[in-house]
Amino acid sequence: MSHSTSLFNMDYNIKSLDATALLELYKNMLKPRMIEEKMLILLRQGKISKWFSGIGQEAISVGVTMAMHKEEYILPMHRNLGVFTTRKIPLNRLFGQWQGKASGFTKGRDRSFHFGTQEYKIVGMISHLGPQLGVADGIALASILKNKSQVTAVFTGEGGTSEGDFHEALNVASVWRLPVMFCVENNGYGLSTPTNEQYNCKNIADKALGYGMESHIIDGNNIVDVFTKVSKITESIRNKPRPALIEFKTFRMRGHEEASGTKYVPQDLLDGWAKKDPVINFQSFLKNEGLLNEAEEVEIKETILAEINENLDIANKEDIIKPNETNELNDVFQEFEYEEVNVFSESKEIRFIDAISDGLKQSMQKHNDLVIMGQDIAEYGGVFKITDGFVEAFGKERVRNTPICESAIVETAMGLSITGIKSVVEMQFADFVTSGFNPVVNYLAKSYYRWNQNADVVLRMPCGGGVAAGPFHSQTNEAWFTKTPGLKVVYPAFPYDAKGLLATAINDPNPVLFFEHKGLYRSIRQDVPEDYYTLPFGKASTIKKGDDVTIIAYGAAVHWALETLDNNPSINADLIDLRTLQPLDTQTIYTSVKKTGKAIILAEDSLFGSITSDISALLMEHCFEYLDAPIKRVASLETPIPFASQLEQQYLPKHRFEKELKLLLDY
Structure with a gap:
């Protein structure tokens, strides 16, 4: 049945929901609200460093998450605490994340909601808001390729829709008919910039038309609307894969982040939206319907508060992370065990x-x-x-x-x-x-x-x-x-x-x-x-050997060096083809330079800031006592690369290399 706005500031059409479902919606909204209230206290006490409040927007996170299957991916933003709590991530791990503890998800390497977890099928944002939209496309594409009939939900704000990534992601999703829900939380401001300075159409949902994509506008403060309407959309997308743009009209009652404040928001606007608080309104509605009484409300809140305090205590007692340089360096890349495949084919x-x-x-x-x-x-x-x-x-x-x-x-x-x-x-x-x-x-x-x-x-x-x-x-x-x-x-x-x-x-x-x-x-x-084979990374190739000088090159520069040596048969050089630049085979370089005493580095890149600079610095640090001459670097001119062939030939270092090589040998 539907209820009028005379008693409440929004209608709740609950005809498809039973009492258990309604109470679950309420509890799932209440938990992130109470966690946030606690975090704001801790922020003022200096116990966490930053907070992006989602107070006033809980219905969106909770309603969307409850409409999703637990094995379906959600890509939230920093105002979507309700996604994380509704997916039932242990609170001590969330608190540990915000405190930079090891129990968190980033080992202290990133803060707030900048993390993901395969266990809970959540992929967190980075500060550059746009990229996660395209990442959702990839996850949805995998659903198509694996015939999984799954939906991917990705969040952004009204400000994020101004980024090029938003338009690219929607275009790809539409062209490839990917099962993505692009969920835009339109809370009226991108930090302090109002929407009339962000875009010039009436609704963000209107943008879907240009991409041949369906769109929906939902009252983001009405938990019943969010849950029931998104549930229908997700089910439809699972049955007929396609993207949808959903604009949730809402408001954030606090600053972009707590340090920002809300001075730029007119007071009457704040007062108006306060009357549409999703938690307070729904709580009043449940009481009026006889689905929640005072004693039950108190019990629910006490249970959540006890869970918060218990898990905060666990996080607070956890030791701070002790810096370990080896751990840091080992976690830059996933470990890769190279499998050598040799060939015996023609x-x-x-x-x-x-x-x-x-x-x-x-x-x-x-x-x-x-x-x-x-x-x-x-x-x-x-x-x-x-x-x-x-x-x-x-x-x-x-x-x-x-x-x-x-x-x-x-x-x-x-x-x-x-x-x-x-x-x-x-x-x-x-x-x-x-x-x-x-x-x-x-x-x-x-x-x-x-x-x-x-x-x-x-x-x-x-x-x-x-x-x-x-x-x-x-x-x-x-x-x-x-x-x-x-x-x-x-x-x-x-x-x-x-x-x-x-x-x-x-x-x-x-x-x-x-x-x-x-x-x-x-x-x-x-x-x-002709058959398949592999070669290892981080292993250079010494393609000529000699005692006079070490030539270090890669790419086309290797062939320029070979041509120079062919034209000067009296020069006996070690010619090293790096093959990989990261990882770099420093051992082969050092061994050769210690033997020859002279080094020249040839690259097509322009000189300043090129990898020739790093190799030169490494040689100075590790082979200084073996050097009989300054290290030479030969590279392209400090200009953009020109079009006309005669200008391009002047730009490239190929014809300067022989002269510089001979100067080094004569040093």
């Missing part, structure tokens, strides 16, 4: 590009759920034709054309990893990774360290100059990623290495950026085994 002379294609194809055969994603990679075969014929071999479910939205696709790959599915993402050009930079360096790189969730993702990065492609198709941008702990960086120079290292990259459960120099694709040929 070899065939193939191009670099063929080696990449063969390695990718054989990995698709080895890992029967491996998904590859990228722009134009399906029927078209990719702009370099590396995946030509893959759709026929593996189907469009596993070989997926993507919209032009690098950020959402990197995030989708992360979502697949959360569900245990490997993926390879082709950046059409390495330059375009900038459009997906945030999820690479802040999500893929940090997830394992933060909450023990690996990112089983390989990003293929066609890179490099020498093909007159200009500033946006020619960069060799590996230094952006060697700087970021949590990412592995591979950069082969030969077809044999490319195929074996790509197989290892896909086997590795950690995020790998796999650089493929476009200039080598069709210019370098080599005998390569």
Whole structure:
């Protein structure tokens, strides 16, 4: 039956709910409210460092979570405490998380709700609000691929809908018909910025129309509406997979976070929304219906308060985390036991590009759920034709054309990893990774360290100059990623290495950026085994040996060094091809330099801030007493890479290398 607003500030249509369900809704709302009230006291006492209050918005978190199946993933924000409590996470673990204790979920490495837990099928946010939306796409895609008929729910606020990730994630979900509920908590302000300065349409739900997506507007303070309407939506999506945008109209009664305050909110607005408090209104309604009396209310509150105090006591008594450098360093990457696969098959002379294609194809055969994603990679075969014929071999479910939205696709790959599915993402050009930079360096790189969730993702990065492609198709941008702990960086120079290292990259459960120099694709040929094989990371290749000097290079620069040595047969050099930049084979470098006494590092990247600087510094720290000359670095000019071939040749270090090498030898 429905009840009028004469007694209450909202209607509750409870005809489909019994007394047990109604009381469960009440208790599940009351618990996060009481926890928050306690946390605000502890915040003032300095016992927790920060708090993002969800007071006034509990109905959304609780109603959505109760409408979901426990095995379905929810991706909440920092105002969704009710998601965590309704999923029945032990309170001492939540309190431990907020205090930076080991019983929490991040080992003290991140705070508040910046965590996930596979046990409770929750994937927490990062401070950059947008990426989790695309991650939800990946989790939902896995539901389709595994035929699970599950819904994924992801939360954001009205401010988050202004981010590009929101639009990319909705677009991908709609094009691929992914079973995602995009839950927007519209509480009127993005921190202090009102919605009329955030977007210029009447409702956020209106945005769904542009993506061919259904939308719903729900009173976010009405727990019965939230639960019953979302329950119908989830059931419908399970039966007919598709995305939906749900706008919950609500209000937060406290600041963006406690330090912000609410001075920017007109008092009459606060007073009006206070009358729509979801907990107080529903409690009054239950009493009026004879479903809750004073004694029962007191008993429920005392039970919750006792649980809070008991679990706070457990968390407070827990020792603080003792810093352990080994533990910290060991948790940057998930442990990977490299499995060496040797080959005894016939070899065939193939191009670099063929080696990449063969390695990718054989990995698709080895890992029967491996998904590859990228722009134009399906029927078209990719702009370099590396995946030509893959759709026929593996189907469009596993070989997926993507919209032009690098950020959402990197995030989708992360979502697949959360569900245990490997993926390879082709950046059409390495330059375009900038459009997906945030999820690479802040999500893929940090997830394992933060909450023990690996990112089983390989990003293929066609890179490099020498093909007159200009500033946006020619960069060799590996230094952006060697700087970021949590990412592995591979950069082969030969077809044999490319195929074996790509197989290892896909086997590795950690995020790998796999650089493929476009200039080598069709210019370098080599005998390569036809069967599947692997090569280890962190092991350089010494491809020439000599006592005069150590040349350290990778990618196309290896071939420039070889050409220089071929033109100067009197120079006897150790030529080291690094092959992987993270991990870096420092031992091979040190051993060679200690033997030769001289070192020159050649790279295509521009000089300042490149990996040549790090290698030079390492040699100064570890081999100083063996050096007979200053370390030389040779790299590209400190300009963007130009288009005209004569300018590009001047930019690249190939023709300067011989002169610098001879100067070093004459030192």
